[in-house]
Amino acid sequence: MRDILVTLIVFGSLPLILREPAVGVLMWVWISVMNPHTQGWGYAQTFPFAYVIAVATLLSLFVARGPKGLPLLPCTWVLLAFIAWMNVTTVFALFPASAYAQWNKVMKIMLMSLVTMMAIRSRRDVHRLIWVLVVSLGYYGVKGGIFTVRSGGTERVWGPEGSFIGDNNAIALALIMTIPLMYYLHQNSARRWLRHALAGAMLLSALAALGSYSRGGLLAIAAMVLFMWIKSGRKLVLGSIVSLTVPLLLVFMPQRWASRMDSIGDYQADESAQGRINAWHMAYNLARDRLFGGGFEIAEPSTFLQYAPNPADVHAAHSIYFQVLGEHGFIGLGLYLLLGVLTWRTAAAIARQGAGRAEWRWAVSLATMIQASLIGFAVGGAFLSLVYYDVPYYLLAALAAIRVLMRGERPLRRPLLATRRAAKT
Structure with missing residues (x-):
């Protein structure tokens, strides 16, 4: 069923792509970032959806009117x-x-x-691009956060197999980069239910990042949150939320997680850290x-x-x-x-x-929140x-x-x- 759904979405979008190159870009971002075809079990896992979208987008860009440079x-x-x-x-x-x-x-x-x-040319295009990124990665954030809650934090969160973010450390960094984008949408959404949904997605994504057991992810999320607090015009409110939320998240994680995070300060005895330094x-x-x-x-x-x-x-x-x-x-x-x-x-x-x-x-x-994402990427990367x-x-x-x-x-x-x-x- 998932294979058929992805196929219908991709091929159903082709007429829209040929009419508007930005739609092709959005579809490409969805396929390349979320990797929805990996969530199926049949032919969709190996079907060249990205190739089909790329060819259609390049064709659309070539024939479409307007500036193209x-x-x-x-x-x-x-x-x-x-x-x-x-x-x-x-x-x-x-x-x-x-x-x-x-x-x-x-x-x-x-x-x-x-x-x-x-x-990507207009405000509408930019906004749609951010939404596609948030939905694509937020899916794994919500899914991983729920998994962390159900397992009590005893099992690691992993990304989609065979993708850039399949590794536990990579999915943690991807989710950390997504949280500021969610915050931007939260601040610029008029519907209350949507703001509540984005707030929940941010919380679950943070929990999923912790549930990945990524030590680099922990450093990245700390740097990202600090930057967001510094740039915030509501430091007291944001600081209060962070002060209440972070201890609850950390207390929820088991001793096994705490022991792994403690090893950050003892990298000389950690084989993985020594391998990286080598x-x-x-x-x-x-x-x-x-x-x-x-x-x-x-x-x-x-x-x-x-x-x-x-x-x-x-x-x-x-x-x-x-x-x-x-x-x-x-x-x-x-x-x-x-x-x-x-x-x-x-x-x-x-x-x-x-x-x-x-x-x-x-x-x-948006520019400030992208800076927060880049801070997370620079530290976690x-x-x-x-x-x-x-x-x-x-x-x-x-x-x-x-x-x-x-x-x-x-x-x-x-x-x-x-x-x-x-x-x-």
Whole structure:
């Protein structure tokens, strides 16, 4: 039944996609973030729904009227430079076969991220994008929160198998990033029942994140909540809610959970932590030795034999920063960090320009909550290999759309050709 439902939704949306590229982007985000086909048991698990939606969206973008270029913003140029650099490092990859397989996946994500930036144009598009992200990830938050309550917190919460967020640590970070987006919708929803539903979803998502037993997730949610409190205009109210809710959540979790969280301060005795540190040393040594890094997929015994302090402990980087460093070198890491800084500055510019203006109150609220999501990603991502996780890039697209709306800029569209024509006349 679930397989049929997903099939009907996807193919039923094709006429809407061909008429409006933004619908195609929303469908793509739903398929790629929620992975609804993994919730079935039949043919839907392997059917190329994403491919069908991507082809329809690209066709729609090509034939649709109106502006179709990328927004003219610094973060756009840096994203393009980062994509170009990943292509260069792939040419010099240590393991060409596995690197190409990963390159194929990453470039699809980057292509659709750029398409998202081209198709998401209006406030309505941005709002719909946030709703799709919240529903897609909130499904696992509500489901995981209920599971945590039923199990008394004794069992771990996992994400959809075979996806970016299948790992317990990854689903925790994804849910933490979603909570500020839920808060934005909560603050900008007129219907009382909807606000109550979003409040419940936030609580269950937080409980699911704790139920994942992710230590990085705990640090991420602490950083995210602190930032939201600092930025809140109602510090006393929000502080009271947090002060009442957090102790209840922590008391609910069993001793087994508390023991695992206590191990954060004793990382020297934790084998998992030591494995990650070993992988970080390997990535650093590799980047020092090779300008282009090792390319995609470098967690191989031969790489650790040459560059790691402990060659026998072959371990994934489990850090967005060291993952980029090892795979794409210091230049790649510089571009990735610059992209994060410029994304943050874009949100800050939106909040600054919209301050005190009623017509942009929604934009200021969303930009601030996206910053909270990015804080969670920056902290939690320090312990996870999620460089190519698509949600941060969709949030960048939302910020770019708002920035262009506020600046009243026209999109970037064949600037060289336009310059040449002007010169001729």
